[in-house]
Amino acid sequence: MKKIFTPVILLTLAFFTECKKPETKDTASCDIEFTLGYSKNTLQFNHTYPYGSGMNIQFSLLKFYAGNFYFERADGTREHFTDKYLILEEGKYSGHIGELKAGSYVKAGIGYGINQNRNTQNGADAQVGTDYPQDDPLNPAADMYWGWAQGYIFMKLEGRIDADGNGSFGDPNDILFSYHPGNDELYRAFEYTLNFSPEAGKSYTIAANLDVNTLIHNCDFIAVQFAHPANTSGNQFIAAKNLVDEWGNAVTLAVK
Amino acid sequence: MKKAPFILFFLSLCLLWSCSGKHQATPYDFNIPQGYPKPIEPSDNLTTVEGVKLGRKLFYDKRLSRDNTQSCGSCHQQEHGFSDPARFSKGIKGQEGHRQSMTLINLAYNPYQRFFWDGRAESLEQQAFEPVRNPIEMDNTWPEVVKRIRADKEYLNLFDEAFGTRKIDSTLVTKALAQFMRTLISFDSRFDKYVRGELNLTPSEFNGYNLIQSQVKGDCFHCHNAEDKLFTGMRLLNNGLDPESQWTDMGYYNVTKNPADKAKFKTPTLRNIMVSGPYMHDGRFNTVKDVIEQHYFFGGNMSSTIDPNMEYVNQGLDLSATDIQDIITFLHTLTDDSFLTDPEFSDPN
Incomplete structure (x- = not known):
């Protein structure tokens, strides 16, 4: 019996020793946090800002998808986080991108919206929204889905204009605006300069500074108040395009 | 040494005994149909x-x-x-x-x-x-x-x-x-049976559904979104019920004290709406027809907190009498008789 026990004990010991080996990690944890500004100020919802000629503007909602992140090295090789989507909205303008290989990066890319493959409009990888878990950004419970346009709403920007500049936003001639771009043609991916050298085992947060004044630079909320374009033509589409085209200029990245 | 295995065996038995004595309620099966959202439960009060x-x-x-x-x-x-x-x-x-x-x-x-x-x-x-x-x-x-x-x-x-x-x-x-x-x-209405492919909606019902989902007609879906089959976004919103000068109940503002939340109320579901009147937070409308004809048809009242998706404020909706009737006909399809009469939900006493 003793002859059996000895190898068993040795094997058991060997097994536990193997288990205790520390894992060698070659990645860093990477988050992103958007900070909303309006010109040189922090953007506050339902706060009054000057708009156009003698008018005022208030924003009540800015909610958007950011995803398909990548980080690019100086030699042009990339680490992709394809199909990773975050919903950014008031109270939660941050999220986890993933585990990024340690190294040195010079650029980062962000997609705004849901890319064509995943979008239910035409996507080859699209699946029924309710098949995603309830808390998944792609579940319709996130309130970013159109039934009638067969696809995701990529971003929502809503607010109101004090058209006569009298400080009240509830007068009959004041204006509401609601922009909900969400069409394959309005998906945008932009690349930003980012000198980033994550070390293995550490955690990092990418600070994404979003200037909403730049984002709406080419929007005319008086001319087009509602832009929920189901088609790729017409005033609503052009207005929505003018908005999403500015993601590149409106966002700058830095490492926190 | 010979006693050691017996002691270990005895201790294991004791452990198993004590574990079996711990309370273990039966997890509740919500029995949610495929394609419908899964319930959200707090981790400290799972349904049993x-x-x-x-x-x-x-x-x-x-x-x-x-x-x-x-x-x-x-x-x-x-x-x-x-x-x-x-x-x-x-x-x-x-x-x-x-x-x-x-x-x-x-x-x-x-x-x-x-x-x-x-x-x-x-x-x-x-x-x-x-x-x-x-x-x-x-x-x-x-x-x-x-x-x-x-x-x-x-x-x-x-x-x-x-x-x-x-x-x-x-x-x-x-x-x-x-x-x-x-x-x-409640996921077993006539509409749900349509979703599951068990029946077809009538042309009037189907037109009503399209009108609800149409931005240029009923424009209901922004707040009562049908995509997750809940027919409510569950948010607290001002639907333009009253002009600012006539606000008496400040709703969500009483909770947050944020002026931007004045006159905002929770969006109710449209499910079983035909049997759950009167309507609005103050029950001012007796029928769904009243809700449409006396409020939404006119687009609502402009105010400093009205939801920006109330696109037709001060303009009104482009709905014919037939359209309104079709919307009401569709809303009837959200009445779930099995829910309203389910003995599992009735008074057990």
Whole structure:
């Protein structure tokens, strides 16, 4: 019996020793946090800002998808986080991108919206929204889905204009605006300069500074108040395009 | 050394024995149809068969009110979508509130975790605390309620089965009530049967559905979105019911004190809407037809907090009389008779 026990004990010991080996990690944890500004100020919802000629503007909602992140090295090789989507909205303008290989990066890319493959409009990888878990950004419970346009709403920007500049936003001639771009043609991916050298085992947060004044630079909320374009033509589409085209200029990245 | 294995064996038996003695309630199967959202449950109050059974009994127990005349079910009547056909429910002293009794439908889905018309409760458990001690509702105290329940031997057993304890307190009572309310799920209407491919909608019903989903016609979907099959975004919004000068009930503002939240109220579901009138937070409209013709048809009143998606404010909707009738015809398809008559949800007492 003793002859059996000895190898068993040795094997058991060997097994536990193997288990205790520390894992060698070659990645860093990477988050992103958007900070909303309006010109040189922090953007506050339902706060009054000057708009156009003698008018005022208030924003009540800015909610958007950011995803398909990548980080690019100086030699042009990339680490992709394809199909990773975050919903950014008031109270939660941050999220986890993933585990990024340690190294040195010079650029980062962000997609705004849901890319064509995943979008239910035409996507080859699209699946029924309710098949995603309830808390998944792609579940319709996130309130970013159109039934009638067969696809995701990529971003929502809503607010109101004090058209006569009298400080009240509830007068009959004041204006509401609601922009909900969400069409394959309005998906945008932009690349930003980012000198980033994550070390293995550490955690990092990418600070994404979003200037909403730049984002709406080419929007005319008086001319087009509602832009929920189901088609790729017409005033609503052009207005929505003018908005999403500015993601590149409106966002700058830095490492926190 | 020979004794060691016996000691180990004995200790293992003891461990197994003690584990088997621990309380283990049966997880509740919500039985959600495929393609429908999954309920959201708090990790510290997962729904169990025993908890639901207890919550149901409590829901219909009039001993929760000071004079033993009212239960939760008095103002939340199953056949009316767990609402009250009266504009304002009367409390035990005959006093009326100033808001219509909310329906209790699909409450297990609420990513914002805001309950009551003004969103003042941040969980169903928290919501359940309030009516008992509200002077114009049950006008009781929780110590008194707990005392009455503790005196009932059947309840002692039910609490033991649900929570593994006979030490009843208000927290466990509200947990059980919340569990029962989370099971009030309505996904078996004529519309659901259409979604499941079991029947076709009539042309009028189908047109009504399209009108609700159309931005240029009914424009209902922004707040009553159908995509997750809940027919409510569950957010607190101002739908332009009154001009700013006539605001009396400030709704969500009373909770947040943020001026941007003035006159905002929780968006109710359209499910079982045809049986759950009167309508709006103050029950001012008796019928759905009134809601459409006297309010939404005109686009609502402009104000500083009206939801920006009220696109047709001051303009009105482009709806014909036939369109309005078709919308109403469609809304009838959201009436779920099996939910409204399900014996599992009725008074067990």
